Amino acid sequence: MKTPTKVIRTDKWRLNPTTEQKILFGETVKVYRHACQYLVGIIYTHWSKLGCLTADQLTPAVERLMHQTAKHPNIKYPQFNQAFYKFPSYYRRAAFAKRRLRRIAFAAGQVSSFVTRYREWQAGTRKRRSASPPKLNADTGCYPALYKGQCYKLHGFNQVEIKVFNGNNWVWTTVQITGLRERHACANNKMLSPSLIFNERVCHLSVPFSCKPEKRKPEANVTAVDLGINTTATISVVTHSGTVIHREFIHPGRDIDRRDKRLKSVSIRASKTMGKGGKLHKGFCSVTYQKCRRINSQISHVVSKRIVEIAKEFNSEAIVFENLKGWKPKGGRKRSNLRQKFHGWLKAKIRDFTEMKWAELGGKVIEVVAAYTSKLAFDGSGKVKRDSNNYALATFSSGKRFNADLNGAYNIGARGVFKLTHRNGSEGRSSKSSGRSPRSWACLCDLWARDSLRLA
Known part of the structure; x- marks a missing residue:
């Protein structure tokens, strides 16, 4: 035991x-x-x-x-x-x-x-x-x-x-x-x-x-979390049959704007201090950076608290995250703010704070493979195409337009269900040798197919 x-x-x-x-x-x-x-x-x-x-x-x-x-x-x-x-x-x-x-x-x-x-x-x-x-x-x-x-x-x-x-x-x-x-x-x-x-x-x-957490008797569902750049966290509660019973977007924009405004002031002060050349002294704008770190901690606590509240409300078996350990962002085009956005991505803090809060209630946090959670359509129609003007939108091969983060949250939830229900720890789909996508690339439609076979 x-x-x-x-x-x-x-x-x-x-x-x-x-x-x-x-x-x-x-x-x-x-x-x-x-x-x-x-x-x-x-x-x-x-x-x-x-x-x-x-x-x-x-x-x-x-x-x-x-x-x-x-x-x-x-x-x-x-x-x-x-x-x-x-x-x-x-x-x-x-x-x-x-x-x-x-x-x-x-x-x-x-x-x-x-x-x-x-x-x-x-x-x-x-x-x-x-x-x-x-x-x-x-x-x-x-x-x-x-x-x-x-x-x-x-x-x-x-x-x-x-x-x-x-x-x-x-x-x-x-x-x-x-x-x-x-x-x-x-x-x-x-x-x-x-x-x-x-x-x-x-x-x-x-x-x-x-x-000492009380022994839980959870329902047959998981709370899936997609941590993004444009939307801090996208939540979906997915049942074992593939039904999405709740979805929510969490984005404390006011706190993020406060942080970004302070970080922007650092570059302005740096240009005034250095001019066209030179070096900044050690500890330059340290007070501003400390304030930004505290704002980041506040954002992480607000988001993680809401994630745990949703999981508790629906009595979920587990909270599911993507395994982003070791993932390194690629820089954007010249003069774009994409790199700064990635630096403000609180993927680790939110995940750690959520695990701490959820463990106190007797719950568990699991991680699934992050590959192709947002690139594959949850309905099984294949890869999606991201909108060049609005990266938060995705277009399916059928022409259907859908929120990219929500699509990723659906697939994360499906992989979490497979990881909980399969004894061998695989996450759906056939193996590579069968010609289909790897098991770890499961989508929401794979839960639908499994449920229909069970009913048949």
């Missing part, structure tokens, strides 16, 4: 601290990171012995170096407890080993990364011959993780009480929760230890949940 995949998802609970609480949070993060810096130095000093240990073995080994107990009264680094006087007991006692494991594992990861990069540098694996050796960064950017009852106490979902450092002692402070998502309301989700994320810009709790 196949073991269900463990799904971990994280919610962001926004906090509304007072000015005094912001100071307390800042002190807490500061002392936590200071402790991690101590651990980085200890672990690096003894890496020859600690590097070969597993995560479970690493924790007690580091504890024996810095934590004094009745069984180990003589420790090598007593200054840890001296430097962090009155440090809460839940950071030190064996009863909270998982809590310390997170901090120790984080420091061990810093050391392991440095040792690996330094050995590669010594072996001559460098970007350039004169490259300087890597440096161990003990200034870790981690945030304190909180344990229920010891580090935080929830008062409903409106307030949370957090234990913080005021510079001399550890005290409790109550802060308002101003925004959260819905994962806490699901009975099957288990809330794990949150982390306090605090810096100059943000203040929130990063709350992970272990999600």
Whole structure:
């Protein structure tokens, strides 16, 4: 029996601290990171012995170096407890080993990364011959993780009480929760230890949940997605008999225009900076590019959310995408914006975000061969001819004009049905030796033919 995949998802609970609480949070993060810096130095000093240990073995080994107990009264680094006087007991006692494991594992990861990069540098694996050796960064950017009852106490979902450092002692402070998502309301989700994320810009709790999806009883249909350039996503819900019961176009044009307008401004500023020659400095328009990346993430989340909503509404067996891994776009004609459009094609992000959201509901995502999904007519009439003036339209050999992306979505859905129903994983049609198109080039009409044979 196949073991269900463990799904971990994280919610962001926004906090509304007072000015005094912001100071307390800042002190807490500061002392936590200071402790991690101590651990980085200890672990690096003894890496020859600690590097070969597993995560479970690493924790007690580091504890024996810095934590004094009745069984180990003589420790090598007593200054840890001296430097962090009155440090809460839940950071030190064996009863909270998982809590310390997170901090120790984080420091061990810093050391392991440095040792690996330094050995590669010594072996001559460098970007350039004169490259300087890597440096161990003990200034870790981690945030304190909180344990229920010891580090935080929830008062409903409106307030949370957090234990913080005021510079001399550890005290409790109550802060308002101003925004959260819905994962806490699901009975099957288990809330794990949150982390306090605090810096100059943000203040929130990063709350992970272990999600256990309910066992699904899907209907005999799939939700097919064609990711395009002119239309971001074209959706069709195809049944096992080849009936299209739903179709939809998703294209957040306003967000795309916002992104493209900013990218266009980059070329204008670049021409003013360089003139007819020269080079742009490193980091040129970096803020604009960061903004565009955030817009791309927003577009991907909006599109993927709607895809999952459709699949959930029709209780689909799976969501079907084309396998576009490794696909590289060809540049358009001179002075055309086709290349820029391909750079803004969010095929990977949309697919990944959809899989994350759909897996949380217990669904699965499958991929089919991308070849000839849009070139072959879904009715079996052969190859289609794309309109030179409007590439989104396709003309069938019969003269029928149809949306090219929708035609591709129909064929993707058919291939998804074949992949789910055929034991050997083939996707319809006869083999190459029969003189017909390969099995992987199935179209919607092949589902019709299979259904008619079944009825006969």
